[in-house]
Amino acid sequence: MTDQDLHAHLIGRQGSRADLNTPVLVIDAPALKRNIAEMARFAASKGLQVRPHAKTHKSADIAKLQIAAGAVGLCCAKLGEAEALAEGGVLKGLHITSPVVSPPAIARLAALNLKVEEMMCVVDHPDNAAALGEACEAAGKPLNVVIDIDPGIRRTGVASAEAAVALLAAIRAQPGLTYKGVQFYCGAQQHLEDVAARKAAMEDRAAYLRTVIAALTQAGGAPEIVTGSGTGTHRIDADFGLFTELQVGSYVFMDAQYLACGEIGPYETSLYIDARVVSANAAPAMVTVDAGFKAFSTDADKPVIASGVPEGSKYFFMGDEHGAVVLPPGAEAPALAARVTLTAPHCDPTVNLYDTYHVVDGETLTALWPVSGRGRSR
Secondary structure, three states: OOHHHHHHHHOOOOOHHHHOOOOEEEEEHHHHHHHHHHHHHHHHHOOOEEOOEOOOOOOHHHHHHHHHOOOOOEEEOOHHHHHHHHHOOOOEOEEEOOOOOOHHHHHHHHHHHHHOEOOEEEEOOHHHHHHHHHHHHHHOOOEEEEEEEOOOOOOOOEOOHHHHHHHHHHHHOOOOEEEEEEEEOOHHHOOOOOHHHHHHHHHHHHHHHHHHHHHHHHOOOOOOEEEEOOOOOHHHHOOOOOOOEEOOOHHHOOOHHHHOOOOOOOOOOOEEEEEEEEEEEEEOOEEEEOOOOOOOOOOOOOOOEEEOOOOOOEEEEOOOOOEEEEOOOOOOOOOOOOEEEEEOOOHHHHHOOOOEEEEEEOOEEEEEEEOOOOOOOO
16 A cells, blocks of 8 residues: 555644554654744845755655745655656756766656756766757756766866866857856765864865866856855855855754764754554563664664653664664663654665655644655665
8 A cells, every 4th residue: 555545644643643554754844944044044144145965855745835835846866856846847947967878868858958948967077068959959048057076076077177177178169058157065064063063174175176176167168057065064155155055955854974973053853764662572661663674774873762752761783674772771662552752763775665754743644655766766
């Protein structure tokens, strides 16, 4: 049965969160909306645009809330995510932050560009610029592109100012492309927990970015758009006078990784996983819940328990379908079928495990939102 089959009849019924089948992905709607409003307020106060990263939520519904709050568009890690948002009615300002290089994918991108206003994509190689330009010229609509600059992690992007200038020339040789600027996303710096270390790291990277922008400007390619930053560094990056827009993503949910970082801003946890106690026989100080490896990402620390058991209780994975909740000495165990609510260790891959967001206001289910881009990684 689908989530709609299981839970649509609960929408609007007071206290209906208690009747959800678990494990289930839950959004605290008021907290989510406060997070979106706070980021919009902050960016406006700095004269910056927000282009939130949809790789976090993969949701056309959340994207529309962000656009309504003033976002200029949405970032997508993959072409499939952009297609999913467009199918969900997000038809302006989609930006693909990873190179699109295969002939089938380039054909899809050229087709999507015809449907989406102000579509944009990164490019980091002259051969890719040529392929994109030829496809978009043939389709009849130029594609906006930004030069992806490697911030030092050697994943994607041009590796030097000289390479950026050479790529600028390659882009300008293509009538099917429109040069808009640069992308500079420092992923390795986002999760540095020490604020001083994070700031020092970004000051170093900003100095490098200035050299690339200077070289492009001297070549006649002063960037109109400088897109980048992220949830972990946006308050630092906003003061450099370099970025024009912020590619923030996880601020909407605030997973455990970002909560561990200081001075990010007044953002709240809004994403939870509800589980239930399914066995209480193993030991007096332990119960088993119905959420294991299939319910959470496993690339970070263990999930943190938000509510439902005594303070000081700890969660441990017990396999694909189960987790152990170990109680502090002398604590009373929760009853069989009691709800235990946990937070996501890393929100992006956790979200990708679910089909549907169960949107709640307090204890009432208010909506079911599809995870529009789930699995759309091609």
